[in-house]
Amino acid sequence: MNNFAFLRAENADDAVRAVNANTHAAFIAGGTNLIDIWKYNLRHPELLVDINHLPDCSAITETVDGGLRLGALVTNADTAYHPLIESRYPLLSKAILAGASAQIRNMATDGGNLLQRTRCYYFYDANAPCNKRVPGSGCAAINGYNRIHAILGASEHCIAVFPSDMCVGLAALAAVVNVTGPNGERRIPFADFHRLPGDQPDLDNNLQHGELITSIDLPPKGFEQNYSYLKLRDRQSYAFALVSVATGLELDGDVIKDARIALGGVAHKPWRVAEAEESLKGKAATPENFAEAAAVILRGAKGYEHNSFKIELAKRAIIRNGMMATEPESQRPGAKPSL
Incomplete structure (x- = not known):
């Protein structure tokens, strides 16, 4: 039994304060990946902060420069089938629909998609050494069964790959991730959001503890013709x-x-x-x-x-x-x- 506290946040500031105050707290929206890693005993949050009711995070809107802003709480399915995404960013729609299953896309959020953990089987095996799960324990994949693993940007500490399809489309479009946290708001170019493993493979991205993704900005150019x-x-x-x-x-x-x-x-x-x-x-x-x-x-x-x-x-x-x-x-x- 995993006991935990639950808090429904009404705004982003409250959500950030609650998670920042507890190193074992986690945001939860769709929960499609968080629940997976929890069931595998890879993470044990003491506090879940429900962000599903935050204002201004559940819509797709046009930006002043002619692009689109994806609210972090918009589901993958609603994004893929949104008329403006289908007409102006069909590459992103195709990438989203190539991922997961219809049921998961109906639950998973755009912000959560960016935060997926690897699907490396050694990461999910508590009996196997994994620097991503237990820093300093080693990487079983390097000399193990590594069919799905990295061929680029790997290190001696980790050869895991990032699993998202949506993020490949966002990378090609040069999206920007908007976050808020204890130190205020910032914009992160998509190329700088995720990390290579280096000597800290336990860090998947450059978010700080307590920072919350609020939206993703798509630039005006969507390559809708080709x-x-x-x-x-x-x-x-x-x-x-x-x-x-x-x-x-x-x-x-x-x-x-x-x-x-x-x-x-x-x-x-x-x-x-x-x-x-x-x-x-x-x-x-x-x-x-x-x-x-x-x-x-x-x-x-x-x-x-x-x-x-x-x-x-x-x-x-x-x-x-x-x-x-x-x-x-x-x-x-x-x-x-x-x-």
């Missing part, structure tokens, strides 16, 4: 990515004016390489040019005993998804891209 999200996994239903790719292109004919490429399933955070995106500008959208960009993105990739296949898989996925982005209609069920 986009694609490709998720490669062991089964089509309810599985995490071995490799996923979010691609947004701005084209002038077949010439690339702007490009965004983000990968999931390959690192401790969504993976973007600005150099690769810049290298595509002014070039034709061809398999050869996407292959050159893929080589830059995968520079330094390292496989382990069971996941070395991911390097070639990621390369092919980048090329295929780049070509799919030139033909968004190819993503309809039953359709095939020209590549």
Whole structure:
């Protein structure tokens, strides 16, 4: 039996104060991941602070610069099917709908999606060493069964991957995360929100204790004309990515004016390489040019005993998804891209 106290917060300031006052307190909204890790005895909150009733966090609104603001409490399902997301940010809609199951998307919130823990099986096994769970205990995955693990940005302390699909889309769109905490409000560029493992793999992101995500801002550019999200996994239903790719292109004919490429399933955070995106500008959208960009993105990739296949898989996925982005209609069920 896990005994805990429960507090319903009526505003963000009250929620922040309550969690900041107790190192074993946690915010709860949809709870789809928190309850999982609690059941596995990985976390034991003494206080749950219910944030589901906070004002101004449950809507999708337009911003003064022409973008959109996603309230942190909007569900993944409501975000994916929102008319403005479907029409202006279809890449994000596709990424969300590739993740989890319909039931989970109906419960999970946009803010919570950013805070998912890894699905590394050693993290969930209390009998296995895991630096993410118990710092300094070791990483069982490095010499264990590591089929789903990282090929980029890993360290000797951790090779876990970040599991979110939605966040791969947000990374490609260069979203901004708005948070409030004991020291006030701040805006965090999406590229700076999640962390690589380094020597502190127990830290998934750069939030401080007591900080609360209030919203996520999408910039005006949504790549609504040329986009694609490709998720490669062991089964089509309810599985995490071995490799996923979010691609947004701005084209002038077949010439690339702007490009965004983000990968999931390959690192401790969504993976973007600005150099690769810049290298595509002014070039034709061809398999050869996407292959050159893929080589830059995968520079330094390292496989382990069971996941070395991911390097070639990621390369092919980048090329295929780049070509799919030139033909968004190819993503309809039953359709095939020209590549």
